[in-house]
Amino acid sequence: MGIRALLLALLLPGLTALLAVDSWSDYRAFARINENAYDQALLEPLSALDDSVGIDARGEIGLRVSFEVQAMFDSVQALHKHLRVTLTPLAPPGAPERTLMGVADLPPPPAGAEFLPPPASFGGAHGGRLLFYDAAYRGYAVRVAVLRRDIENGAGQRYRLQVQAAESTGRRAEARQAWLRHELWQDARMLGLTLLLVWLGVAWALRPLERLRASLRERPTNDLQPLDARGVPSEVAPLVDAVNHHIDEHREMLAEQASFLADASHQLRTPLAIMLAQAGYALREQDPERMRETLHAIMAQLARSRRLSDQLLALAHARRALDEAGTPPLADLNAVAREVVLQYLPLAREKQLDLGWVDVRGEDAPEGADAPAAPVRAQAAELHEALANLLHNAIRHTPAGGSVTVLVRIDGGLAVAEVRDAGPGIAPERREAAFERFGRSTGGAGLGLAIARAYARRNGGDIVLAEGEANAEGGQGLCARLLLPRARTQ
Secondary structure, three states: OOHHHHHHHHHHHHHHHHHHHHHHHHHHHHHHHHHHHHHHHHHHHHHHHHHHEEEOOOOOEEEOOOHHHHHHHHHHHOOOEEEEEEEEEOOOOOOOOEEEEEOOOOOOOOOOOOOEOOOOOOOOOOOOEEEEEEEEEOOEEEEEEEEEEEEEOOOOOEEEEEEEEEEEOHHHHHHHHHHHHHHHHHHHHHHHHHHHHHHHHHHHHOHHHHHHHHHHHHOOOOOOOOOOOOOOOOOOHHHHHHHHHHHHHHHHHHHHHHHHHHHHHHHHHHHHHHHHHHHHHHHHOOOHHHHHHHHHHHHHHHHHHHHHHHHHHHHHHHOOOOOOOOOOOEEEHHHHHHHHHHHHHHHHHHOOOEEEEEOOOOOOOOOOOOOOOOEEEOOHHHHHHHHHHHHHHHHHHOOOOOEEEEEEEEEOOEEEEEEEEOOOOOOHHHOHHHHOOOOOOOOOOOOHHHHHHHHHHHOOOEEEEEEEEEOOOOOEEEEEEEEEEEOOOO
């Protein structure tokens, strides 16, 4: 889903509901105001008729209809308004009422309805109590206002005076409907304008991204310069920064690969040139013994080239990202280190070295124990390759008669495998440089430590260098420590 569609999907229901609630609230308020206004209009004829009721010369209650009241009466008849004035004796009870003016069939007030004092705006001078009610009259709905008060004639007889004014509710309903149509049309315009502004706003905000996309399409394939984040919305800037970070890493990776290929080709070209020269010398040599010596030299050079090729392949594999998904398997660093020691024991004996092994469980460690002694989450084959490179370096650089020790220990939350030798060691300021490819800080091709660290970091660990065992020259050898997070077995 695009940003425009997502924003509209989020805004449209909420905005529609908000406008609907607001319109309904406004409609209710308008309906009350409209009702009150029309009710106030009904009070005018009530007040005028109430003021027209009085005692005539004979002492009887009568209605003195002035010209203004008569004109009002004639005008309201044409507007579906009806007036009625009735007089009912209070004694005896049940006496019939008498209509002084108006229609005689207006609906009476509901039984039990409560009459209230008129509002202050009512102009009647005689008081009384007021009631509004809804009814049906001659097939249409009407709103009726009725005023009641007691009055005495000249003889002191009491009567109940009731003045009614009824009006059709059609005009009220028309006013409400007209207002509602206006409000809905206004809300529809507001909703449409909001949607238009959202659409245009998103389009305007995405223009920098469109320019960014166009610039990317126009770039050559090998252009790995960072993206220009100027003008990009602040919400998208982190994404552009992440892309630039990825581009930087990709550029560094390509540069590292180019450097690796250049170094590897140089390292392989040198022995090939030597072997080519030796082969040419052997072809020209007539003495079989010297020819045999040359062939032996070529074989030795081939063996070194083969090991260099194997190391290059191992380094390329170690620097490749893990393809397996999920949690790495559980491995026993102690068992892996013991296997490496047994593998290199013949080579150490051939060089007359004392190769020692210190088990993490101590000297009385049981054979064939099932539980891992030094559990780690890693690939056992890759740990084997890392320790093999460390031990091979130690054996190669330790003079005959020296000692090499491999031990495994637990240090808090770390499982540590150490390879200590009594060789010449590496000065502290040069130890970090020993991990560089083809650095030759330790002699040879300079790949063993680089391969070991690559495998260690690939499995969440690292390798550090420290001082090893004392040597015959009075110095300290080298100690290579493989550090891995200790894993829980339960």
